[in-house]
Amino acid sequence: MIMKKLYATLIFCVMTLAASAQITSIDIKGNLRHDFGVGVGFTADLTNNFELSPSFNYYFNDEKFFHIDADFHYNIRLERNFTIYPIVGTTYYHADHFNKLGVDLGAGMKYDFTKTLAGFVEGKYQWVDGADDSYFSLGLKIGI
Numbered sequence: 001m002i003m004k005k006l007y008a009t010l011i012f013c014v015m016t017l018a019a020s021a022q023i024t025s026i027d028i029k030g031n032l033r034h035d036f037g038v039g040v041g042f043t044a045d046l047t048n049n050f051e052l053s054p055s056f057n058y059y060f061n062d063e064k065f066f067h068i069d070a071d072f073h074y075n076i077r078l079e080r081n082f083t084i085y086p087i088v089g090t091t092y093y094h095a096d097h098f099n100k101l102g103v104d105l106g107a108g109m110k111y112d113f114t115k116t117l118a119g120f121v122e123g124k125y126q127w128v129d130g131a132d133d134s135y136f137s138l139g140l141k142i143g144i
Contacts, residue, residue: 027055029139035061043141049075063096071104081112093128102128116143
């Protein structure tokens with residue numbers, strides 16, 4: 001019961017932040033763990049260097065598996081259109097046999113091809129009770 005209340009509070013907080021933020025891009029990515037998945041989400045500016053980046057990720061395997069992430073990035077802008085960022089967030093992890101909440105930790109790098117198109121790569125570790133996992137993502141951010 002406590003986990004359900006915590007999860008509902010977390011969803012409310014993320015929705016409040018998303019409502020007050022300006023969405024800057026739609027994100028499309030491929031995810032590689034021990035299997036392959038695809039993800040879609042968006043990125044929203046919270047302040048000058050902080051972003052909220054929620055996403056839905058589905059994996060192609062024998063069990064019905066997906067996770068929903070709500071990650072925060074702190075952008076460190078480098079020269080020549082490069083940005084690096086640490087990732088901290090939460091995840092809702094669903095498989096045929098369980099539903100769990102977890103924590104995301106990782107890092108990413110983004111390269112701006114144009115003002116409205118960027119490529120990114122991320123590496124994340126997910127702490128989920130009984131289902132810890134790490135994965136890499138490669139994707140595109142399409143500005144809106």
